Amino acid sequence: MMSDQISSNNSSKPKAGGTALGGTRDYLALLKPRVMSLVIFTALVGMVAAPGPVDNWPLALISLLAIAVGAGASGALNMWWDADIDAIMSRTKLRPIPAGKVARAEAFGLGLFLSCFAVIILALAANYLAAGLLAFTIFFYAVIYSMFLKRATPQNIVIGGAAGALPPVVGWAAATGTAPLEAWALFAIIFVWTPPHFWALSIYKVGDYEAAGIPMMPNVRGLASTKKQIFAYSLLLAPIGVLPVFFDMASWGYGVVAMLMGVWFVWRALFLLRQPEGSPTDKAAGRLFGFSLVYLSSLFAALLIEHWAGLHL
Amino acid sequence: MTEVNKKTESAKPAKAEEASLEPDARQSAKPQNDFFAAGHGVPTGETEPLTPEEEKARKRRNFALAFGIIAFLFLVYAISMLRMAEAVR
Structure with a gap:
């Protein structure tokens, strides 16, 4: 399977010898900087929300850098593997490999180098638990999600969402050396948030996924079923968003933000669900996708502010 | 070709x-x-044979790789120092 995949991807090689003309910007683009920034943010919240003050900020910042580099490494490995489908989809066809700016082998080498770099640095700066969790995150995203789940099942992003949900647990483990239930509450928020977020995207990019042959929910189960599942997940997400209050990680200031944003999320999902059959749902899906980003940022920002401002006692 | x-x-x-x-x-x-x-x-x-642009790109990549290795060494050194300072405190 692997060799078939590789040979099918050879068409996206920039030159016969694999020599590319990519600049720094192209290699940075391989690391998915926007995903990296979200990972840094959620890992920082995991560190700050953990009990007790952060003892050594220089070491904590180096740990954060390692987590960010690990996220970038998994992005490069994902682009290495998915070069063939990235070349088909409008959203991804300008990525460095399909654009011919970076050779696939280079992306693979960069991903491996940075993965080792990140895991070793985190083990030294924080502890083995955090480094092990980071290594598992990279493995889960690059191998389990990219190589197996993505092209095999419409539940790809449901299971694969675990990789994106792990950074706050890694941050928590880096700060305390433990990963208790409280840290997994932060994991649960991102894990349950991921399906409605990606399915909203896949509704207005359904043609792309269809052309690339990726079994996303809208092109496998249909639009009506996807909208129902988005609504079901948003109903689940709203109470899960408030969990940190019950785990004594946040005060009711955070709780109010989480409840309001949760209700708004459900309302957006309901609006999408109520779009009549056959009507263009792209706009409603696009709005839900945009709001889902605001939702996650708001909840984690509220947690961060509470802990930094000393509002949570 | x-x-x-x-x-x-x-x-x-x-x-x-x-x-x-x-x-x-x-x-x-x-x-x-x-x-x-x-x-x-x-x-x-x-x-x-590489074109001048390709040679420049290769040089840039080599410098980036060197920077990555030096950054790794520096971070290992910095972490060691910070850990030792922590132990002294």
Whole structure:
């Protein structure tokens, strides 16, 4: 399977010898900087929300850098593997490999180098638990999600969402050396948030996924079923968003933000669900996708502010 | 592709060496495009002349790699110092 995949991807090689003309910007683009920034943010919240003050900020910042580099490494490995489908989809066809700016082998080498770099640095700066969790995150995203789940099942992003949900647990483990239930509450928020977020995207990019042959929910189960599942997940997400209050990680200031944003999320999902059959749902899906980003940022920002401002006692 | 197959002067001894190889080894001496099959370690004597832009890009990549290794060494050193300082405190 692997060799078939590789040979099918050879068409996206920039030159016969694999020599590319990519600049720094192209290699940075391989690391998915926007995903990296979200990972840094959620890992920082995991560190700050953990009990007790952060003892050594220089070491904590180096740990954060390692987590960010690990996220970038998994992005490069994902682009290495998915070069063939990235070349088909409008959203991804300008990525460095399909654009011919970076050779696939280079992306693979960069991903491996940075993965080792990140895991070793985190083990030294924080502890083995955090480094092990980071290594598992990279493995889960690059191998389990990219190589197996993505092209095999419409539940790809449901299971694969675990990789994106792990950074706050890694941050928590880096700060305390433990990963208790409280840290997994932060994991649960991102894990349950991921399906409605990606399915909203896949509704207005359904043609792309269809052309690339990726079994996303809208092109496998249909639009009506996807909208129902988005609504079901948003109903689940709203109470899960408030969990940190019950785990004594946040005060009711955070709780109010989480409840309001949760209700708004459900309302957006309901609006999408109520779009009549056959009507263009792209706009409603696009709005839900945009709001889902605001939702996650708001909840984690509220947690961060509470802990930094000393509002949570 | 024609440029790629041009042989340089230094290729001649390698060509003679290739002729002396067993048929199976000669088969594997052919240029490979497949990622995992590349680099069997059998010299083909073929070189790919790079354009000035490609040479510049390669130099940039080499500098980036050097920077990555130096950054790694620096971070290991910095972490050691910070840990020692922590222990002293």
